[in-house]
Amino acid sequence: MVEPAPPSELHAHLGYWLRMVSNAVSRSFARKVESEGVTVAEWVFLRVLYDFERLAPSELADRMGMTRGAISKLADRLVSKGLVVRRANPRDKRAHTLTLVPSGRALVVRLAQLADRNDESFFGNLAIEEREQLGQLLRRIAAAHGLATMPID
């Protein structure tokens, strides 16, 4: 029995390296924010919310690329941690809004510093132009696949 064409190797795929580095960066960041009692997904949730006075769960879901169910669960945790308040909209009683409380806002500031330090520890030894290159390539791929609700350059 003849074996068919040899399979391409793991490290022949950019997706493989992307996943390896991304997982390491996220794991490292997860350990950092754990000291503040939150997860990476919670950080993103809080940081998005920081820019708005209040946001509907469905809007957060869109901005974070998550389902409403997932947002609901995240919101539960953050409410029970006392970082976020959930309110019903009196005009349309189906609609809710989520708002950061002051201690939540203060936490975002500390978490952002951890994010800065984490990025620095992984990408700090690249030259400025290299960091710029990497960012541009990633943003282009994200844009090409409609991943971002975030500004592209």
Place this chain on the structure above:
Amino acid sequence: MVEPAPPSELHAHLGYWLRMVSNAVSRSFARKVESEGVTVAEWVFLRVLYDFERLAPSELADRMGMTRGAISKLADRLVSKGLVVRRANPRDKRAHTLTLVPSGRALVVRLAQLADRNDESFFGNLAIEEREQLGQLLRRIAAAHGLATMPID
């Protein structure tokens, strides 16, 4: 009450873009390999095993950057799917070995094609030099943080 320094934005961090793109690539690949009945982690497991006649679970754990417990669970699934066989070592009865069965080897070939196509769909619209740049940057970061048991260039 004065608010402290404004927190850096999500998209100011390379880690953010890395995670966004990596998650999309992995999610897309997960859907592709699902048609062959396996997960992304199972693909990596199978592909590593393909290059060896047999491998100890602990060696697989080292090569995949996972714990032995995680490997044990993965191996269970792959054995029950009939892709891998687990054998005890008669010389040292503590030691086991894992081996791909022929249908498992054939599956790896098909999965590799899916990985090729997935990579192409995400990075195919980059110029050759850009793909090379991206790969080099990722491999350098991986090497700088001791992530890879894989060849670096």
Place this chain on the structure above:
DNA sequence: TATTGTTATACTCTATAACTATA
């Protein structure tokens, strides 16, 4: 009927630690 949000279910991945059997 359609929409907003929540809840339930299920599975993968990850990490830690306890455990079994060998050595």
Place this chain on the structure above:
DNA sequence: TATAGTTATAGAGTATAACAATA
């Protein structure tokens, strides 16, 4: 005692679908 591997537990992320309340 140390080692190889398995098993147990628990939390987090993800996805789908059922569900309640409201429009």
